[in-house]
Amino acid sequence: MTPTKPRDGTPVEPAPQVEIVVATSRRLRTHHYVWLAVAIVAVAALLHFLGPILTPFLIGAILAYLGNPAVNWLRRHRVPRTVGTLLVMLLVILLIIVLIVVLTPLVHTEFSQVARRLPELAATFFAQFAPWLNEKFGIDLQLDLASIKELIADNLASAESLSLKVLSGLKTGGTMLLGIVINLLLIPVVMFYLLRDWNLLLARIDELLPRPWVPKVRTMAREIDDVLAEFLRGQLSVMGVLAVYYAIGLTIAGLQFALPIGILTGLLVFIPYVGFGLGLVLGILAALLQWSGWPGFVAVLAVYGVGQLLEGYILVPWLVGDRIGLHPLAVIFALLAFGELFGFAGVLLALPVSAALLVALRHVRKAYHESALYV
Secondary structure (H helix, E strand, O other), X not given: OOOOOOOOOOOOOOOOOOOOOOOOOOOOOHHHHHHHHHHXXXXXXXXXXXXXXXXXXXXXXXXXXXXXXXXXXXXXXOOOHHHHHHHHHHHHHHHXXXXXXXXXXXXXXXXXXXXXXXXXXXXXXXXXXXXXXXXXXXXXXXXXXXXXXXXXXXXXXXHHHHHHHHHHHOOOOHHHHHHHXXXXXXXXXXXXXXXXXXXXXXXXXXXXXXXXXXXXHHHHHHHHHHHXXXXXXXXXXXXXXXXXXXXXXXXXXXXXXXXXXXXXXXXXXXXXXXXXXXXXHHHHHHHHHOOOOHXXXXXXXXXXXXXXXXXXXXXXXXXXXXXXXXXXXXXXXXXXXXXXXXXXXXXXXXXXXXXXXXXXXXXXXXXXXXXXXXX
């Protein structure tokens, strides 16, 4: 359209052209959801088939997550992040060394005393068990104490040759031993790099997120972090309560090593099955060393049996499940299901992943309540 001139002949500037841009919203297509489903299935398959390999990485990641607040605190006080990472790792390593220093002499002392007192323990056990077996079932058992002592002496004398056999056997089992050593060495390496580059890794992950998802993902990540913090506080509470319980319970049962064994058992319950299993073995050995009859031995077993029930069905659901908002039955189911599907790595991830799923389900429920389907 040509501009019109006024009657006085002065030209008129043409009207500015207005470009209308229609914003088109990019909605997720079916293939996007397919890719998301494939990614979830791939992660689950990796956890299932690569569980033993992923275990040191998961342990290192958990330790890095625990140490990140301390490194951030040091960073705020003008300590370089690398130096702060080394300081936190040094503290963790010192704590582990203290546990080993406390545990090793205790285990060595108990096993040595058991080896020396085994004939006496066998004679005491036989003297109490054989008459009952003869009375109830008519079975007459005979104990050759001299043969038992000779057997123990021969085994102790052949310890050196047994060690040589074990060392020679390592030639065939060297791959397995090498794998164990590598896994143990990987944990501090993974922890160092994750702890040093924690904020950088989070920034890289944030860059990969689809831009429309960023606000929602950040909100959910903060909520998950809050839930995991509550989970850690609850787990520390469980450790403290069980340490006190086992120390008091074993003391009442009359165990000589009640205090160190009880505290060690309680502190190690953070590692699934390890704390309880190790404490039970040490408790049984200590009970055998001071054998005073069946009541004391049964009392030690009862303390650990009640402790396991207390941990699995009361403390963890109450102090951990309630803190992260999970029903006690959901906590128990998560531990059993993840352990069955992914082994030890699954047990490590059970409650943290459940907490993340809980946050996701909260947002899904909120979206459902606001949708046309619900209204």
